[in-house]
Amino acid sequence: MRPTVHDVARAAGVSLATVDRVINGREGVRASTVQRVEAAIRQLGFVRNQAAANLAKGRVYRLIFIIPEGANSFMRRLESEAREAGRQMAPDGIELCVVTAPAFDGQALADILNRLDPNEIGGVALVATEAPPVRQALARLHSANVPVVTLVSDAPSFQRHRYVGIDNVAAGRTAASLLGRFLRGVNGKIALVAGSMLVRDHVERRMGFDQVIRTEYPNLEALPVVEGRDDRTATRRIVEQCLDRDPDVVGLYNIGAGNLGLIEALSGRPPERRPMVVAHELSVHTQSALESGLFHAIINQDAGHEVRSAIRTLRSLTDQRTLIEGQEHIRIEIYLRDNLP
Amino acid sequence: MRPTVHDVARAAGVSLATVDRVINGREGVRASTVQRVEAAIRQLGFVRNQAAANLAKGRVYRLIFIIPEGANSFMRRLESEAREAGRQMAPDGIELCVVTAPAFDGQALADILNRLDPNEIGGVALVATEAPPVRQALARLHSANVPVVTLVSDAPSFQRHRYVGIDNVAAGRTAASLLGRFLRGVNGKIALVAGSMLVRDHVERRMGFDQVIRTEYPNLEALPVVEGRDDRTATRRIVEQCLDRDPDVVGLYNIGAGNLGLIEALSGRPPERRPMVVAHELSVHTQSALESGLFHAIINQDAGHEVRSAIRTLRSLTDQRTLIEGQEHIRIEIYLRDNLP
DNA sequence: ATCGTTCTGATATACGTACATCAGAAATTG
């Protein structure tokens, strides 16, 4: 049986109340006594039983998840995973509140953050837009000691405790390596489609992609990015234009969302005139595009994993428990037709 | 606040004791009363607070992990992850006991299983060798209602509650697709190296690999498997022989362990005479082989994830709680130099 | 109607921790 506060009290020769004061950092204990208690804790290897503590406190971890609105299927996935996780975690005293915010709208996001009462909440996870009001709102939460994690996309200026998401530069490099390897011995151009180059994760992916293509695949040339605003019809149109205009396009990297439009554009072309395609985010659509050979690889980040990792991170921040680092690392997943889940 | 047993008792118009009898399936309650209580539970949406229940029961989940001995670095990784998880989970009332068994020795494994007292343990996770005594030992545990999960490799004849590991046929297919794509337009042979074709996961990977190469890459021909018994020097020797003998070898798939020997064999050859290489399991060695360009892709399963998934699965089997399926799926991870963790 | 069963209620204790109260001991001050 693991040692309890009672054991600590006995070992230190003090009362339960004193042990409690020491453990919870309350004042009114002489320094020398504190030392005796701490020595006993170390010696016995006492670790607080968090479940019992939560029970006694009647604690609920009230966590807020803020996710962009709109048709972006990854964000919708993230939202539904968050709601699902909220349901699953309720018995463990986690109350998860999922909120949506207008996409790409820094002020709206900041308003939501500023309306949060630091005393009422146990943590915030958000997909952050990079804008001054957001930075300020995050700074406010930070100074009020509210645990905060950013999801999916990060910025160095954000005051947050942790970023939960993939390394987007590495993701771009990975896309380039896949296309480069798949197009071994082929000369030609690669079309790049993004949602918007105003979004940091897209910029970073682009950067990583260029690095690798330029230094390692001289047979390939990356064309300037065309923007589809993560929108189906817009993406379809620009992809069609791009492929029609330039017959040398042998590869395509879709940096953002809008995969539905991309699939439509590709299906409309004869198989021999389709490029090698790498896109992001697994969904029913991209998955069947992989299976049918329209897409050749998909780079994915696991939305469910991100949500659960964010929850664990926020919880451990309020509990001051240490995390299992390996469990919280979000992988850059590569899917071919053969290793689909 | 979530409803408690007290609320249920009040709503059903019965006492706390009766609610307890119903919830824990104890006898001594008239059928009509049981129905009233169950109705109240449904109506209030009562869910037992597992933390409080464990506290009251003083329950410890005593779990046994059985992992093969030997130099196989994936198994060592699995072992250390299990021990680490055991340390981390101890505060949550999980007592994890990690045991090693002689590799490829069905009888020894069965002996360990048969020595386990079903009343003393809360679950077993094991890397199972396929052999009759093992089957029987698993059947015994099964009939004693001990939760059991198999790790890494599965067999249809095993009586277990769940398999925690990757789909090895799909892993083989994935390896073939990678080599096929990377060797676009190249004619030649592919060397296959396995630990032993007596091990089921190796056989399955081989099967998946052949399926894809034969049907989709007529330019490539898979050579017969050579066995390196997951051993460093043996693997080195057979790889060297194989590459020297056959200059047409343009690709190599290492199905099992023994990556150190493979790396040595490859380093000893001039760069232009090295094949395209896909291997299994990420480690410091395979990782640096990827980075230096000796290996071109690695297929991995996350040992830490497998261990934690096994623990969650065993726990939920004794608690009768439902799992989050998405969290328990073990991915076939593909690593290139660019998406290393 | 009486007896013996079978249910049910009331009540208490326990798990490990948090937190509050109050009395008394020890240290510090004048």
Added chain:
DNA sequence: CAATTTCTGATGTACGTATATCAGAACGAT
């Protein structure tokens, strides 16, 4: 040395559930 102030101990209650005991109620059978 007395008067404070600061520290410590003893004790009780609470969280939500499990479990045990015992008395009494409702029930079935005779």
